[in-house]
Amino acid sequence: MTSLNILSGGAAQGLVTGLAPQFKTKNGFTIAGEFGAVGAMADKLRKGTPTDLVILTEPLVTRLAEEGLVAAASIADVGVVETAIAVRARDPKVRITSAPELREALLASDAIYVPDTEASTAGIHVAKVLARLGIADAVASRLKIHPNGATAMRALASSDAKHPIGCTQATEIIATEGVTLSGSLPPGCELRTIYTAGITANAAHPREAQALISLLTSAEAREARARAGFIDAEGRRP
Structure with missing residues (x-):
């Protein structure tokens, strides 16, 4: 069985995994590759990891196209x-509707599970939010930093801490057994990220890569995107 190789942000893992059987039936290809912090995935592409398709943040895919690593004409937004x-x-669940409530919840937690604070979209944002709330130093010893959101959420699920909490992409939370989506970040601390797909310049299977992009962004996958945790630009579920 031939595989389509992808490098993707962890935010899209649940959606891609959910649609993989349908893609295999239609195109005869399985989906292989890696899901992780978007910065790490982009670096893998730059270092020559064989890749047919990337699903990363919109600015990062645009940058990769400017670097000649992604075909600009193939780029398509998957969702927010x-x-x-x-x-x-x-x-x-923790009730958080304002920045003060978020600050209180984080200070009350004895373990805070987050993805890479230097290479992942959510982790970088969490670090900024902690600084904005003025509690970065106060909670530094409680931060449990993992390579990506999926591993952070699995660690949260098995945590033996008394009052643990996690923060990452909603799609990664929804896809992880043992954790629950408690709510969005409050106004002033929120982050909505557009994830975008593109065919790599050296794709071995560009036709199948385009077929996967078409499936991910199609009307027929609307419910799958919603179940995975994607929203539209206005904050509504598809």
Whole structure:
């Protein structure tokens, strides 16, 4: 069986995995590759990792096209993902509707699970929010930083901390067993990120890569995008 190789932000993993059987039936290809922090995925492409398709943040895909690594004409937006709050499935959801409530919730937590604060979209944002709230130093020892949102959420699910909390892309929270999406980040702290797909300049299977982009962005995948946690530009579920 031939595989389509992708490098993708973790935010799109649930959607791609959910549509993989349909893609295989239609095109005869399985989907292989990696999901992780977008900066790390872009670096893998730059270093020559064999890749047919990338799904990364819009500015990053644009930059890769400018570098000649992605075919500009192939670029298409998949959808918008919010950075959100997670709790263990057995814990009550945390009510957060304002920046002060977010500050209080983070200070009350004895472990805060987040993705890479230097290479991942959500992790970089979390670091900025902690600084904005004036609690970066206060919670530094409680930060549990993982390579990407998926690993951070799996660690949260198995955490033995008394009051743990997590923060990453909503799609990664929804896709992880044992954690629950508690809510979006409040006004002033929110982040909505457009994820974009593009065929690489050296794709071995450009036709199949285009077929996957068409499926991911299609009307028929609208419900799949919603289930995975994607929203539209106005903040509504597709």
